[in-house]
Amino acid sequence: MTATDVTRTHAPSRAMHGHAMAVGHAEGDFARAALAAFAGAEDSEALMLVADLSRLDFDPEEVLVAGSGRRLDVVDVAGAYDAFQNEDADKLLHDWDAVLDEILAAGHTGLRVFADNTAMLAGSSQTTERWLRWEQQTDAWQARRPISGTCFIDAQLVSDELVSCAARVHPAVSGSNTPRWSLHHGYVAGRIRLVLSGDVEVWDAPALDAVLTREADIRSCAPDDGQPCEIDVSNVRYLHHTPLRSLAALDPRGVRLVGAPTIVRRLMAALPTVSGIELT
Structure with a gap:
């Protein structure tokens, strides 16, 4: 997949809420949704892509920042959620706080994150429950810090019921029917x-x-x-x-x-x- 392929087909860019969810249904939707999320970022924001690097089928630098010189950190999803998998959400939130503080100290005005969280819903029921709890905790944190996060879910690997559960704790959802109700911060x-x-x-x-x-x-x-x-x-x-x-x-x-x-x-x-x- 090339930058031209993605740019030609991605959804119109828009400013995202502090916490959002994007749902993919076909090959290439992860790249398209990431590009749409990052397209609304200010030039002064740092960017971070959290992905399953073993499945990534495009060059993030080429597709997402296209030689613009913008800061883009690419993180493997497994390493990003080690503390979460060990049921230590407080430590994970502390880690994210430290990352954001370092980015702000470097002169950026904020951080925009696009993360593939499919594995959190496609795994065991315990993992799903911990992830939903984490999403509510980080939702409150993102409401008061200069960070915008978009969670990506591949609907090809996750049931409609679980997609709906995840959508209810996100202020904004794209690529899926809006839930009849939602609760967020x-x-x-x-x-x-x-x-x-x-x-x-x-x-x-x-x-x-x-x-x-x-x-x-x-x-x-x-x-x-x-x-x-x-x-x-x-x-x-x-x-x-x-x-x-x-x-x-x-x-x-x-x-x-x-x-x-x-x-x-x-x-x-x-x-x-x-x-x-x-x-x-």
């Missing part, structure tokens, strides 16, 4: 805030519970200011009362729903027995 007014969006039906309660269980575990290990967990629900279109009770159980100090639309306010008014939720 935003950095608002100097603090991390969860963002719940979309239509959350009664049958979504188990999947939401799984996301919230990981979130509660992550929050319990993280320093905070003692304030209730804030969840931005301004983009919720529908919320069944069963998932609402799951939200209420997220934080023993209470949960504050920010920007609650009319449908959420009406639901709360009809369910006076749901405690621990404050509307703002």
Whole structure:
């Protein structure tokens, strides 16, 4: 595969969210999605490609930076996630912090990462669960640091169900149907805030519970200011009362729903027995 092949067929470039996911369905989609993600980067940003080097079928320097002189670090996916595989997410996050600090000290304004995470979903259920937990933890970290990360998933090797699970914890998804709902992080007014969006039906309660269980575990290990967990629900279109009770159980100090639309306010008014939720 050459730079010409990829450039001719890649999706239009766009600025990515701080944390996004791209789904591939055919040979060459990894290179095309990486090029699209990096095309939106500022010249002052450093670039990093995390890939299975044994399967890489193109020259990253030729295809992704095309002799521009930009910094591009290419890392093998196995080495990048050694600490993660050993169930030490805190050490992995510390390692990434150190990498980002070095890049900023070198004069770059930020880091843009494109990583092939297919193996994390194509492996054992334990690996998948650890990866989903890691994605939620790094989502909060990326919300407050100058880094943009895109996770690539090869749908040819992963079930549709697992692709949907991964999509729900990413603010932006390309190459796949947008999930009906998602839960991710935003950095608002100097603090991390969860963002719940979309239509959350009664049958979504188990999947939401799984996301919230990981979130509660992550929050319990993280320093905070003692304030209730804030969840931005301004983009919720529908919320069944069963998932609402799951939200209420997220934080023993209470949960504050920010920007609650009319449908959420009406639901709360009809369910006076749901405690621990404050509307703002």
